[in-house]
Amino acid sequence: MMRFFQWLHRWVSLIIVIQVLLWLVSGFYFSLNGHHGMSGHQYLEHGDHAMLSEVAPTVDVADIRQRYPDAKTIRLHSIAGIPQFIVTSVDDTHYLNGLTGAVWTTSPELATTIAMSTYNGPGDVQEVSAIQGSDEILNWDDAGYQVNLEDDLNTRIYIDAASGQMLNHRNTPWTLADWAFRLHFMDYSGGRSFNHLLIWSAGLLALWFSLSGLILLINNFAKGDMNPRRKPTMLEHLQREQKPVASSCGGGGTCGLCKVTLEGDDLPAPTPAEKILLSESEIEGGLRLSCQHRVDDKYSIKLPDHDAATVTLELATRRLLSPSIVELTFNSSEAVSYQAGQFMQFCIPHREQVLTRHYSMATSPDPHRFVFTVRQMPSPSEKIPPGIGSTYLCGMEKGATIEAIGPFGDFILSENSQRTQLFIGGGAGIAPLRALLQTELSRSQPRSCVFFYGARHVNELCYRNEFTGVDQLEYIPVISEPKENQGWKGATGFVHEEVEAWIRNQDVNQLDVYVCGPPPMLKATMAMLAEAGVPRDQIRFDDFGI
Amino acid sequence: MPQQQRTSRWRVWHRWLSVIFGVQMVIWSISGAYMVFFDLDFIHGDHLVQDITTVVPPDADVQPVSAVIQNYPHSQTVTLDTRWINQQLHSVYIAEGHHGTELLDATSLAPIELSEEHIVELANRYYAKGEPKVSSVVYLTENPPTELNPKLLPIWQVNYDDFGNTSLYLSPETGEMLVKRHTFWRGFDFFWMTHIMDYEDRTDIESWWLQAFMIGTFILMITGVVLLVYTISFRRKRPGGAE
Ligand SMILES: Cc1cc2nc3c(=O)[nH]c(=O)nc-3n(C[C@H](O)[C@H](O)[C@H](O)COP(=O)(O)OP(=O)(O)OC[C@H]3O[C@@H](n4cnc5c(N)ncnc54)[C@H](O)[C@@H]3O)c2cc1C
Numbered sequence: 027m028m029r030f031f032q033w034l035h036r037w038v039s040l041i042i043v044i045q046v047l048l049w050l051v052s053g054f055y056f057s058l059n060g061h062h063g064m065s066g067h068q069y070l071e072h073g074d075h076a077m078l079s080e081v082a083p084t085v086d087v088a089d090i091r092q093r094y095p096d097a098k099t100i101r102l103h104s105i106a107g108i109p110q111f112i113v114t115s116v117d118d119t120h121y122l123n124g125l126t127g128a129v130w131t132t133s134p135e136l137a138t139t140i141a142m143s144t145y146n147g148p149g150d151v152q153e154v155s156a157i158q159g160s161d162e163i164l165n166w167d168d169a170g171y172q173v174n175l176e177d178d179l180n181t182r183i184y185i186d187a188a189s190g191q192m193l194n195h196r197n198t199p200w201t202l203a204d205w206a207f208r209l210h211f212m213d214y215s216g217g218r219s220f221n222h223l224l225i226w227s228a229g230l231l232a233l234w235f236s237l238s239g240l241i242l243l244i245n246n247f248a249k250g251d252m253n254p255r256r257k258p259t260m261l262e263h264l265q266r267e268q269k270p271v272a273s274s275c276g277g278g279g280t281c282g283l284c285k286v287t288l289e290g291d292d293l294p295a296p297t298p299a300e301k302i303l304l305s306e307s308e309i310e311g312g313l314r315l316s317c318q319h320r321v322d323d324k325y326s327i328k329l330p331d332h333d334a335a336t337v338t339l340e341l342a343t344r345r346l347l348s349p350s351i352v353e354l355t356f357n358s359s360e361a362v363s364y365q366a367g368q369f370m371q372f373c374i375p376h377r378e379q380v381l382t383r384h385y386s387m388a389t390s391p392d393p394h395r396f397v398f399t400v401r402q403m404p405s406p407s408e409k410i411p412p413g414i415g416s417t418y419l420c421g422m423e424k425g426a427t428i429e430a431i432g433p434f435g436d437f438i439l440s441e442n443s444q445r446t447q448l449f450i451g452g453g454a455g456i457a458p459l460r461a462l463l464q465t466e467l468s469r470s471q472p473r474s475c476v477f478f479y480g481a482r483h484v485n486e487l488c489y490r491n492e493f494t495g496v497d498q499l500e501y502i503p504v505i506s507e508p509k510e511n512q513g514w515k516g517a518t519g520f521v522h523e524e525v526e527a528w529i530r531n532q533d534v535n536q537l538d539v540y541v542c543g544p545p546p547m548l549k550a551t552m553a554m555l556a557e558a559g560v561p562r563d564q565i566r567f568d569d570f571g572i
Numbered sequence: 573m574p575q576q577q578r579t580s581r582w583r584v585w586h587r588w589l590s591v592i593f594g595v596q597m598v599i600w601s602i603s604g605a606y607m608v609f610f611d612l613d614f615i616h617g618d619h620l621v622q623d624i625t626t627v628v629p630p631d632a633d634v635q636p637v638s639a640v641i642q643n644y645p646h647s648q649t650v651t652l653d654t655r656w657i658n659q660q661l662h663s664v665y666i667a668e669g670h671h672g673t674e675l676l677d678a679t680s681l682a683p684i685e686l687s688e689e690h691i692v693e694l695a696n697r698y699y700a701k702g703e704p705k706v707s708s709v710v711y712l713t714e715n716p717p718t719e720l721n722p723k724l725l726p727i728w729q730v731n732y733d734d735f736g737n738t739s740l741y742l743s744p745e746t747g748e749m750l751v752k753r754h755t756f757w758r759g760f761d762f763f764w765m766t767h768i769m770d771y772e773d774r775t776d777i778e779s780w781w782l783q784a785f786m787i788g789t790f791i792l793m794i795t796g797v798v799l800l801v802y803t804i805s806f807r808r809k810r811p812g813g814a815e
């Protein structure tokens with residue numbers, strides 16, 4: 027719903043923005059000048075009419091009633107000292123000279139006199155022209171005069187010939203204001219009407235635009251986005267405090283690396299992201315994603331990887347495992363104790379920034395030795411550079427050093443169970459799985475292990491020899507593109523399909539499953555496991571996001 | 573990432589500015605929409621009243637205009653007109669000048685005083701919305717309602733019990749209807765007040781706060797345009813990408 031309002035607000039603003047600007051600018055012009063500044067009446071004099079006893083009309087209403095028997099009102103007043111009758115009859119208005127009784131006429135000279143009697147500015151008459159209507163006087167298209175004055179405002183006075191009436195004063199500020207009115211009312215004819223289709227549409231759009239903005243604003247308030255004293259998320263807080271916490275999605279709730287355990291009575295309800303990334307029993311046990319909740323005094327935060335520290339790693343060897351995967355071995359002068367399946371967060375220098383990238387250890391733990399398998403991320407297209415982190419690491423010289431923080435992660439071997447250990451992997455997912463397998467198989471009494479590993483080509487089956495012919499381990503490599511692999515006698519297809527066939531003959535409650543691989547494979551495998559009925563708490567997975 | 577950070581700073585500004593100026597923008601668009609959507613002639617109440625002038629009866633015995641001028645030598649305008657008084661059509665003169673305004677019987681030139689009943693009778697003739705139902709009649713001499721220009725005092729206010737709560741204002745001297753008001757005019761006036769932000773007299777369009785709000789809204793608009801440019805160009809770089 028809020029998405030819709032956001033969309034509405036954005037697109038309507040795109041349409042209406044220019045008109046809103048025009049409304050603002052013209053409105054500002056009105057405000058700067060005020061009613062008087064825009065009226066054209068700067069030099070208007072409200073002249074006093076002469077007393078009728080002084081102008082001495084010679085014609086009487088009786089004569090006029092005879093001539094106009096349908097007169098409704100007969101009005102006597104004076105113009106420039108001359109008496110005038112205005113006769114309003116049923117369907118017309120007549121102007122008569124009060125001295126002669128003849129129909130009123132206005133000569134250019136009289137027009138000038140009338141004009142000047144309404145003018146108190148400094149200018150002299152510059153020009154008097156006979157005209158028929160004017161753009162500057164709305165709804166007037168009769169005969170008359172335009173009297174131009176030579177003053178600073180370029181004043182023009184309009185006189186109607188039939189009545190001798192001064193119609194209005196116009197000047198330069200009036201002309202500018204008139205343009206402002208055209209823009210404000212969107213009536214470009216100069217009619218100053220604000221009841222027409224164009225401005226109705228603009229008004230409706232402006233209304234939608236501002237109301238959608240208001241709704242979004244109210245929503246922001248309701249969500250607490252506008253509270254300046256709002257607490258940061260736990261992830262932000264931990265990062266600010268330089269506590270070891272991993273994140274590869276920047277707090278987006280998609281990577282699932284920022285796990286913490288909360289302790290307290292009233293734990294926050296899990297968010298949708300947590301329901302996807304955490305299992306029910308983990309949530310039950312107080313596990314949360316630290317990017318999903320704000321700091322609160324009600325509960326304390328326990329970091330799962332509180333031993334994590336910054337270490338400097340020195341590159342010892344580099345070797346190509348497969349066309350796309352490089353094995354890097356680092357030495358650490360400091361002893362770091364880590365568990366199989368965990369990963370380190372690398373600080374990759376990139377231009378002026380430091381980027382974080384995560385890589386899993388690929389051997390059973392050795393406090394001074396770290397082995398990683400890094401997949402070289404190719405450029406998806408010419409314009410886009412290859413992966414920053416992987417390119418940097420694979421390009422390191424022997425003896426070069428890099429900083430890393432860790433260890434992190436809970437993708438580790440299960441304890442206290444005698445179930446069969448099922449490993450499912452693909453591509454770069456080999457690293458943590460190999461570490462787990464090495465550790466399990468080196469125990470005095472290893473549990474029985476099954477390892478499905480998928481690749482496109484035979485030459486991408488990393489560490490194939492290491493896994494073949496080992497007691498306690500059933501190794502099933504699966505090739506997805508057999509046509510290019512003449513002579514392959516093993517399983518073909520997608521790895522999760524192979525597992526699906528195998529799992530049918532298994533007791534799913536007697537399996538501990540470990541999954542790591544490219545996102546599509548991970549997704550398909552998780553769906554397949556759920557379908558097969560493997561309890562969610564017996565499945566562990568690591569999502570590399572690649 | 574850096575780009576997102578930059579937009580978020582603009583967004584914070586956009587939000588906070590909108591708390592103050594955006595709310596006025598909502599008021600401007602609502603009041604503007606009201607003024608635009610109701611026809612101005614309707615707002616003016618042209619439909620509330622009718623023309624009640626009638627032809628001066630040909631047989632009326634009317635004194636010459638010079639007699640009026642003689643009696644009221646300071647007159648600047650003298651008008652021969654008609655008035656319905658006590659269900660009868662009278663020819664009248666109206667003399668206006670420095671002395672004020674006088675309503676005179678055209679035959680006798682005797683001044684006519686309009687009583688409350690006369691005013692109501694005239695008002696009902698003006699009234700064009702069917703059977704007139706007068707709810708109250710008030711002679712206003714001071715403290716005019718906001719809908720009336722104080723210069724017009726004293727004046728008769730005749731209120732009708734109808735849809736729109738029509739009020740007609742008649743001159744106590746001539747009985748002429750000078751002002752007409754109804755609910756939609758009052759609504760227009762209210763929205764005009766909010767539009768120009770003069771909450772007292774509803775006339776001042778030059779106040780500093782009105783100007784300040786316009787400048788503020790302008791800045792709000794600039795931040796909005798920046799956000800618009802960012803969001804639209806950002807989208808294009810990542811087709812189908814996540815937010
Ligand atoms: C817990 C964890 C463990 C991990 N363990 C390993 C591991 O053991 N081995 C391993 O290899 N990886 C591992 N990863 C993944 C690793 O952290 C990196 O995500 C991966 O190496 C890619 O990073 P990068 O900097 O090379 O690529 P990035 O620069 O992040 O780019 C990723 C991909 O997107 C492409 N791309 C970049 N910009 C654009 C654009 N504008 N439009 C379209 N595409 C674009 C790049 O070319 C590249 O293919 C792990 C990740 C996690 C979270």
Ligand code: FES
Pocket residue numbers: 261272273274275276277278279280281282283284315316317318
């Ligand atoms: S930071 Fe990625 S899910 Fe929390």
